Amino acid sequence: MKVIEAKIVVLGSQGVGKTSLVVRYIGKMFSKHISPTIGASFFTCNISVGDARVKLQVWDTAGQERFRSMAPMYYRNANAALLVFDITSVSSFNAIKGWVKELQSNVSEEMVVSLVGNKCDLQESRAVTYAEASSYAASIGAKYCETSALHDQNIEQVFLSTATALLALSATNQTMRSYDSADDERQNGSPTEEQATGKVELPAWNTDNIAHGELQRNMCC
Amino acid sequence: MASTSKDNVQASTSGQGNPADDLEPGACPESVLNPSDSFEEFASEMSSSLQERNINLKSKSSTISEIQSEICDGNKDNTEITSTKSSDDLQSKDDQMSALASSCNLSNQNGEDSDNEKDDYLQSPELVNKEKHVFVLSSAGKPIYSRYGNEDRLAGLCGVIQALVSVVEDQNQDILRSIITKDCKAVFLVKGPLILVAVSKSNESETQLVLQLTYAFNQIVSVLTLTQLNRIFEQRRNYDLRRLLSGAERLIDNLFIFMEKDPAFLLGAVRCLPLPEKARENITNAITTTCHKIRDLVFAILIAGNQLITLVRMKKYTLHPSDIHLLFNLVRSSESFKTAESWTPICLPKFDATGFLHGHVSYISEDCQACLLLLTVQRDAFFPLSQAKHTIAEKLRRSNCLVAINDALNRNQELPTTNPLKHIGIPEIRHFMYKCKSTAQLFTSDPISLDRLQDYRIRHKEGGDVSEKKIEKLSDIDYVRNYRKFCSKIHCTSSPAKLIFRSNSDDTVLAWVTNGFELYVTFDALMEKDQAIKAVDRLLRWIKREEQRIFIMNAPTF
Ligand SMILES: Nc1nc2c(ncn2[C@@H]2O[C@H](COP(=O)(O)OP(=O)(O)OP(=O)(O)O)[C@@H](O)[C@H]2O)c(=O)[nH]1
Numbered sequence A: 001m002k003v004i005e006a007k008i009v010v011l012g013s014q015g016v017g018k019t020s021l022v023v024r025y026i027g028k029m030f031s032k033h034i035s036p037t038i039g040a041s042f043f044t045c046n047i048s049v050g051d052a053r054v055k056l057q058v059w060d061t062a063g064q065e066r067f068r069s070m071a072p073m074y075y076r077n078a079n080a081a082l083l084v085f086d087i088t089s090v091s092s093f094n095a096i097k098g099w100v101k102e103l104q105s106n107v108s109e110e111m112v113v114s115l116v117g118n119k120c121d122l123q124e125s126r127a128v129t130y131a132e133a134s135s136y137a138a139s140i141g142a143k144y145c146e147t148s149a150l151h152d153q154n155i156e157q158v159f160l161s162t163a164t165a166l167l168a169l170s171a172t173n174q175t176m177r178s179y180d181s182a183d184d185e186r187q188n189g190s191p192t193e194e195q196a197t198g199k200v201e202l203p204a205w206n207t208d209n210i211a212h213g214e215l216q217r218n219m220c221c
Numbered sequence B: 001m002a003s004t005s006k007d008n009v010q011a012s013t014s015g016q017g018n019p020a021d022d023l024e025p026g027a028c029p030e031s032v033l034n035p036s037d038s039f040e041e042f043a044s045e046m047s048s049s050l051q052e053r054n055i056n057l058k059s060k061s062s063t064i065s066e067i068q069s070e071i072c073d074g075n076k077d078n079t080e081i082t083s084t085k086s087s088d089d090l091q092s093k094d095d096q097m098s099a100l101a102s103s104c105n106l107s108n109q110n111g112e113d114s115d116n117e118k119d120d121y122l123q124s125p126e127l128v129n130k131e132k133h134v135f136v137l138s139s140a141g142k143p144i145y146s147r148y149g150n151e152d153r154l155a156g157l158c159g160v161i162q163a164l165v166s167v168v169e170d171q172n173q174d175i176l177r178s179i180i181t182k183d184c185k186a187v188f189l190v191k192g193p194l195i196l197v198a199v200s201k202s203n204e205s206e207t208q209l210v211l212q213l214t215y216a217f218n219q220i221v222s223v224l225t226l227t228q229l230n231r232i233f234e235q236r237r238n239y240d241l242r243r244l245l246s247g248a249e250r251l252i253d254n255l256f257i258f259m260e261k262d263p264a265f266l267l268g269a270v271r272c273l274p275l276p277e278k279a280r281e282n283i284t285n286a287i288t289t290t291c292h293k294i295r296d297l298v299f300a301i302l303i304a305g306n307q308l309i310t311l312v313r314m315k316k317y318t319l320h321p322s323d324i325h326l327l328f329n330l331v332r333s334s335e336s337f338k339t340a341e342s343w344t345p346i347c348l349p350k351f352d353a354t355g356f357l358h359g360h361v362s363y364i365s366e367d368c369q370a371c372l373l374l375l376t377v378q379r380d381a382f383f384p385l386s387q388a389k390h391t392i393a394e395k396l397r398r399s400n401c402l403v404a405i406n407d408a409l410n411r412n413q414e415l416p417t418t419n420p421l422k423h424i425g426i427p428e429i430r431h432f433m434y435k436c437k438s439t440a441q442l443f444t445s446d447p448i449s450l451d452r453l454q455d456y457r458i459r460h461k462e463g464g465d466v467s468e469k470k471i472e473k474l475s476d477i478d479y480v481r482n483y484r485k486f487c488s489k490i491h492c493t494s495s496p497a498k499l500i501f502r503s504n505s506d507d508t509v510l511a512w513v514t515n516g517f518e519l520y521v522t523f524d525a526l527m528e529k530d531q532a533i534k535a536v537d538r539l540l541r542w543i544k545r546e547e548q549r550i551f552i553m554n555a556p557t558f
């Protein structure tokens, strides 16, 4: 089975619903009481695409202004980015343009970028039109998707299409760890083995050891 | 509130007849916490002159870069930063200021000036009748933070505060410290580019209020660093800091709720989670054996419910209680740490105000609400630390330490420390709090349950009103309120008291400070002094007997 490991960073203004999206996808739930992220939160998940598997490290960053200068630490070496805005907030959409500039000038490796307009359940207070957002996405070579973490709309698709694009990218991209894993099942059984083999860039990352957010995903939505 | 009857107050400096002079429960040769007394520090803060203040803010060396260079260079000697002391007389300035007192009124009740819109806002229910207001503004007079109400609508008030402060500075070459009216104290603290003001109707002393404002300043430094704070205002004096602090207001809100309720702040000490000696040892060992090879790790701190479980540190470095309080506040205020492992910059102002440490923050497990903070100078260390955390959690589970932690957190009735008064068996004692000075650790008879503090998820904009009603049964929070005035007598810089005994028909309070400890005890009404001292002797012996459980008695390093 082909397995790739990739890192994805979730960026966007404060309160647009980044954590809600990730928690909805990985934890399969929505909580009204999610509190603002401090620094960044780390999640992992496995996504099956056909007969391949994508092991994703997800960095859910904090939108608060004071953490802005920390962002490079989180997007450095990322293979994919979810740029999230809130469709009821023009300023959160405008902030995306800043992120795009920053990624373009600071990340040299090719990256899978998706633009996500969240809170699409709030149609009545929409402030950014679908057309505007999707044409902007096209202009930067990104996919556009509108989601609702509240109603669990389109979130599977966002992650799945990112995973699919990452698989395609892994054919040419050297920074993603990619291997054929016949003995993958055995690895699951003995969590220390992977750690012992060591990795170039992620010395101690081992999904079997992560307490939160570990969930096997299948291609069904 | 209990009345003070001056005649009954007996201050003794001789210490004659004191029991158990040699007892210092909790004392140990080396401490994980820096025991330097906050009160001394704040007294020097209060008495520093204008020039000293300006110099102080510049001359800071960076501990973080020191550690970083040390990791590269190998070991080298380092110099200690010494704090400034000033012998200026506080009192004379106070006197000058009280002349100003009558002219200042927060809500402008005199009503002589024409009432414009802004003044109306100051009369609104959001602002009127609060026990304590806190305002933070820039030295240019821009509102940054208000505990109640909307900062935008307080621009007028902030302008007035800024004017008051700068008039005293510019025209008198002096520092505005406080304005006292009949029922209200306004205390000012100018720190770097910020002006902090507390307007309080509580019984907290001026020093206690300055201490709280300093904490608020440190909280701001903790999210921005002093370097960034200074640079921002050097570049743009008119900068609106609310943009950068957005989301951090709740940290300040929560900090004030804490400071008003938790005696740890009053005494500048840290409360430890009482644990069997063996369990704490196992926990510490799990951390040291897992982490000793991680070179850049400066502190590993395990906390639960605002109590310290253990602290392992890099050799030579200790933490100041106030930095730990800020960590408690951060963890307590950040529900998001419960969702996933976090990686976040944290500045500890006493440790190094100029830079960030990087923190791996996570709860030990779903079934144990202890939070592990691994603080490093290395910004790429997330994965090794994540790995270490999981190893530590596994070790704790296997050695049954998680159970021990949960027992203590859930206040298992079988533990002697859960309900100490029952175990000690001195029925006349209603409440006590004890601080071991050399280790800056604290123990009280009835730890304030966190559930009784406010809901930490919502911004604290309601509540906080001055309450008139007399409460029938005192809660631990009320005892602590009662101790405040005794505490300020004991920490009074001009003539500190060593032993205070005050007995009246409400209760009897004994406050006693020695070289080794501070002790505050509330007894039943009308106790005799002899009787009280005998009881205190027994109390101290009990604390001594339980010290290994109550306190952290060693200072482990990696
Ligand atoms: N109506 C609606 N509300 C949402 C949706 N997603 C998130 N929210 C709400 O938006 C608020 C912010 O959500 P978070 O997930 O914390 O936002 P964030 O982007 O992670 O915020 P930071 O961590 O501060 O950057 C919360 O009150 C959520 O309940 C959504 O799809 N629809």
Ligand SMILES: [Mg+2]
Pocket (backbone or CB within 6 Å): A018, A019, A020, A035, A036, A037, A060, A061, A062, A063
């Ligand atoms: Mg978030």
